[in-house]
Amino acid sequence: MDFLEILLELTQQEDGNSSLTMNQVKGLLLRDPETWENPLQFQPERFLRDAGKGDYQGNNFNFLPFGSGRRICPGIPLGEKMVLYVLASLLHSFDWKLPEGSQIDLTDKFGLALNKQEPLIAIPIAKLSSSQHYY
Numbered sequence: 001m002d003f004l005e006i007l008l009e010l011t012q013q014e015d016g017n018s019s020l021t022m023n024q025v026k027g028l029l030l031r032d033p034e035t036w037e038n039p040l041q042f043q044p045e046r047f048l049r050d051a052g053k054g055d056y057q058g059n060n061f062n063f064l065p066f067g068s069g070r071r072i073c074p075g076i077p078l079g080e081k082m083v084l085y086v087l088a089s090l091l092h093s094f095d096w097k098l099p100e101g102s103q104i105d106l107t108d109k110f111g112l113a114l115n116k117q118e119p120l121i122a123i124p125i126a127k128l129s130s131s132q133h134y135y
């Protein structure tokens with residue numbers, strides 16, 4: 001079946017019409033097995049193997065987390081720094097563990113942006129030598 005047909009079927013409404021937002025198209029493109037090997041698997045290392053696939057400056061139409069063209073996100077440089085800084089701070093300052101008996105569930109929920117179906121609950125454990133380092 002043609003990829004477009006699958007898109008239309010997935011978004012069919014009760015009145016027979018289909019409505020597809022740009023974000024839904026993007027979400028589905030990121031699952032296209034012709035472009036992404038094992039698209040449903042969380043494999044961030046895929047971008048290390050092939051750096052071109054992770055180019056998000058708007059020229060690679062298979063991967064547009066910041067959009068493209070005239071309306072491309074102007075916050076890319078700040079976003080790049082903030083995501084890295086916040087993540088690095090959280091990993092540097094805390095050990096993380098899951099609540100007793102729970103497991104990580106990576107199932108996602110289709111929507112305007114990709115959300116996890118089950119929220120992640122992670123417990124931070126302070127690991128810096130002095131509590132003053134947390135202020």
Ligand code: HEM
Pocket residue numbers: 064065066067068069070071072073074075076078079080083
């Ligand atoms: C990781 C962080 C971010 C992501 C994933 C992101 C993603 C996006 C996306 C997908 C768009 C729509 C682009 C389009 O329509 O083609 C957008 C637009 C926009 N973003 Fe971001 N963004 C991020 C961070 C930021 C930051 C830090 C700022 C500002 C400080 C910002 C400001 C804007 C503005 C003003 C627009 C509208 C641009 C326009 O319509 O002309 N974004 N962003």
